[in-house]
Amino acid sequence: MTRKFFVGGNWKMNGDYASVDGIVTFLNASADNSSVDVVVAPPAPYLAYAKSKLKAGVLVAAQNCYKVPKGAFTGEISPAMIKDLGLEWVILGHSERRHVFGESDALIAEKTVHALEAGIKVVFCIGEKLEEREAGHTKDVNFRQLQAIVDKGVSWENIVIAYEPVWAIGTGKTASGEQAQEVHEWIRAFLKEKVSPAVADATRIIYGGSVTADNAAELGKKPDIDGFLVGGASLKPDFVKIINARS
Numbered sequence: 114m115t116r117k118f119f120v121g122g123n124w125k126m127n128g129d130y131a132s133v134d135g136i137v138t139f140l141n142a143s144a145d146n147s148s149v150d151v152v153v154a155p156p157a158p159y160l161a162y163a164k165s166k167l168k169a170g171v172l173v174a175a176q177n178c179y180k181v182p183k184g185a186f187t188g189e190i191s192p193a194m195i196k197d198l199g200l201e202w203v204i205l206g207h208s209e210r211r212h213v214f215g216e217s218d219a220l221i222a223e224k225t226v227h228a229l230e231a232g233i234k235v236v237f238c239i240g241e242k243l244e245e246r247e248a249g250h251t252k253d254v255n256f257r258q259l260q261a262i263v264d265k266g267v268s269w270e271n272i273v274i275a276y277e278p279v280w281a282i283g284t285g286k287t288a289s290g291e292q293a294q295e296v297h298e299w300i301r302a303f304l305k306e307k308v309s310p311a312v313a314d315a316t317r318i319i320y321g322g323s324v325t326a327d328n329a330a331e332l333g334k335k336p337d338i339d340g341f342l343v344g345g346a347s348l349k350p351d352f353v354k355i356i357n358a359r360s
Contacts, residue, residue: 117149118340119152119340120343120358121153122154125344133159133163136153136352137167143356146360149356151170152202154174174201174203175203176207178224178227178233179227180224181227202236203236205224208238218257226267238275238277238342239276239277239300240258240278240282251296251299252299259307269312269316270315273316273319274317276320282323286322286323290331290332293320293338297318297335317340319339320341324343325346326346329358
């Protein structure tokens with residue numbers, strides 16, 4: 114099966130109207146590339162604005178959402194609200210949510226189930242910390258994080274898995290093409306064993322961790338790397354080169 118390349122841009126807690134306008138300008142000026150799904154995730158206050166400005170070929174995602182449709186949960190947004198804005202995607206399980214805000218595997222799984230049930234597609238992030246990699250626990254950590262949603266019996270057609278080694282996020286360190294491919298291959302084998310060969314073959318597994326215009330082409334050549342989730346580099350015009358890494 115040919116899996117469509119997927120490139121996401123996670124803007125994190127960055128931006129104002131002026132900088133959003135700047136990003137929109139270079140994305141809208143980029144050549145149409147129908148062979149790539151392009152999805153950017155602005156901070157929540159700018160979701161509707163970014164959607165209103167971006168061309169049809171660039172979709173907008175939320176960076177997070179909660180596990181219920183509404184209620185007394187100050188500061189949260191729900192999949193229903195994301196859908197009401199006309200958006201299709203949300204990022205869940207990002208390492209900053211796990212390790213800065215203390216979200217557990219169980220909570221992230223609940224949020225994922227609810228988002229999918231509400232009709233929102235999920236970029237589901239997994240990844241190990243440096244000490245976990247150095248201790249030889251890369252498989253254990255990533256498989257544990259995935260098992261949390263396998264146990265929920267989720268429907269996989271609306272999930273993209275983002276493997277993001279925590280030690281390579283915002284550090285300037287990047288897993289080599291071989292290191293990233295190895296873990297992506299392990300993840301696909303895990304899906305084959307725990308879910309089904311069909312799901313393993315169809316599910317897109319993208320890489321995130323200091324992806325740049327300089328290393329995207331090499332990473333994109335690997336057979337089990339189906340795209341990227343990009344952080345800081347998605348705020349700059351070179352993001353277009355990453356989108357076109359397989360062109």
